[in-house]
Amino acid sequence: MLKIKLSQNIPNPLQLNIECMPGELHALVxxxxxxxxxxxxxxxxxxxxxSGKIECDGELWFEANDVSGITTSLSPAERSCGFLFQQYALFPHLTALENVCIPLYNSVANLAERKAQAQQWLDRMGIGELAERMPNQLSGGQQQRVALARALARSPKILLLDEPFSAVDAPTRQGLYKTLAELRKNLNIPILLVTHDLREADLLADRITVIDQGVGLQTAPPQVLFEKPRNSRVAELVGISNMFEGVFNAGKLTWNESSRVFNVADKGKIPPNTAVAWVIPAGGLSLHAAPSSETIEATVEQISTLGQVAVIQLRTLEGSHAILWEASAAEVKRLALEVGKISxxxxxxxxxxxMPLRPINDPRRFTN
Known part of the structure; x- marks a missing residue:
């Protein structure tokens, strides 16, 4: 298990507290x-x-506090850590095989054995036949596989991936996803993935930590994060479209600039008459061709169709709230949706x- 609790103010602020289990892929977004x-x-x-502590597989890698300063700090070479950089960082004058041999110099004295182990890792990456090629003779995806083989050659206790898929095309990326999934099952070590792609994090990660201005705002499984963000800043960062404001009072949610009141489960965590932000996931929205006591009138402002998927932008007549709704093209046809019509x-x-309503410059948004 990897346990991290860090605090620093300069030069780059960082307030982070996460754990990553063996076999788990934890994304930082x-x-x-x-x-x-x-x-x-x-x-x-x-x-x-x-200040803080870094512990991996029961071994203390780093510890510091405000009183004593740094009391434990293993060097990068002493930390059993595989690191795949965004730019791969392959040595241009060495072959693929020689690049993978580098982390084995301190642990495997025999040259033939080093080459044999490096070749095994290239084989596992599906590029064993490219062992004698130079980096400039490899595609971006092939270079990345060499870099990943090198990161894993020393049998690290954790694997750190810094936006490893950002520089490759979509088909190559899919192949690398598959390789990573297979490695996860066999390696059984914590994997930390930095990515700016929320879809990628949702697809690959067991848990996601959202970071803003150096502070970990929320850690949760993808489904929980996207449906129940901790506060309005998290909702904004994970790209939740339908986020609104209102006042919550003992199970009743009043929508700002609207007479609509919703019954919402009260967990007793929000004081009476509190201004809140609120979100509604896609599964909580539906469109109808006819009005009822449960519906809200809205004008269809825009319909964007991408293949069999359509994104409909609506504007409520009361309060002028923008709502985005995704549906199939067939559903759009069934409801006879047209721009300018009422739905x-x-x-x-x-x-x-x-959730709590916190402006971006309010430090309380980090903890509430």
Whole structure:
């Protein structure tokens, strides 16, 4: 297991507390400059935090506090850590096989044995026949597989991946996803993945940590994160479209600038008459051709069709709230949706998720 609790203010702020189990893939997501790569570099020993602890497989790699300073700090070479950089960092004057041999120099003295182990890793990556090629003779995907083989050659206790799929095309990326999935089953070590692609995190990760301005805002499985963000900033960062504001009072949610009131489960965590943000997942929205006591009138503003999927933008008549709804092209046809026409939106109050309303410059959003 990898346990991380870090705190630093300069030069790059970082407040992070996460755990990653063997065999688990844990994704770090957030905007550019949010601290994702800084977190990986700190785990690997390339940066130092001001205080905190890093522990892997029962071994203490780093510990520091405000009183005593750094009391334990293993060097990068002493940390059993495989690191795959975004730019791969292959040595251009060495063959693929020689690149993979590099991390084995300290542990395998015999040259023939080093080459044999390196060749085995290239074989596992599906590029064994490319062992004698130079990096400039390899495609981007092949270079990445060499870099991944090199990161794993020393049999690390954890694997750190810094946006490893961002520089390859979609077909290559799919092949690399498959390779990573197979490695996860066989290696059984914690894997931390930094990515800016939320779809990729949703597809690959067991859990996701959202980082903003160096602070871990929420850690949760993908489905929980996308349906129940901790606060409005998390909802914004994970791209939840239908986020609104209102006032919550003892199980009743009033929608700002609207007379609509929803019955929402009260868990007793929000004081009476509190301004809140709220989101409704796709499964809590439906459109109807005829009105009812449960529907809200809205004008169809835009219909964007991508193959068999359509994204419909609506504007409520009361309150002028923008709502996005995804459906099949067949559903759009069935409802006879057209731009400028009135449609009827139903929001399932049982699926509404309410959360604290925090402006971006309010530090309380990090903890509440």
């Amino acid at each position: 957030g905007p550019s400059g949010s601290g994702k790569t800084t977190a990986l570099r700190t785990i690997a020993g390339l940066n130092h935090a001001e 009827y939106v139903q929001i399932d109050g049982n699926k509404i998720h309410i």
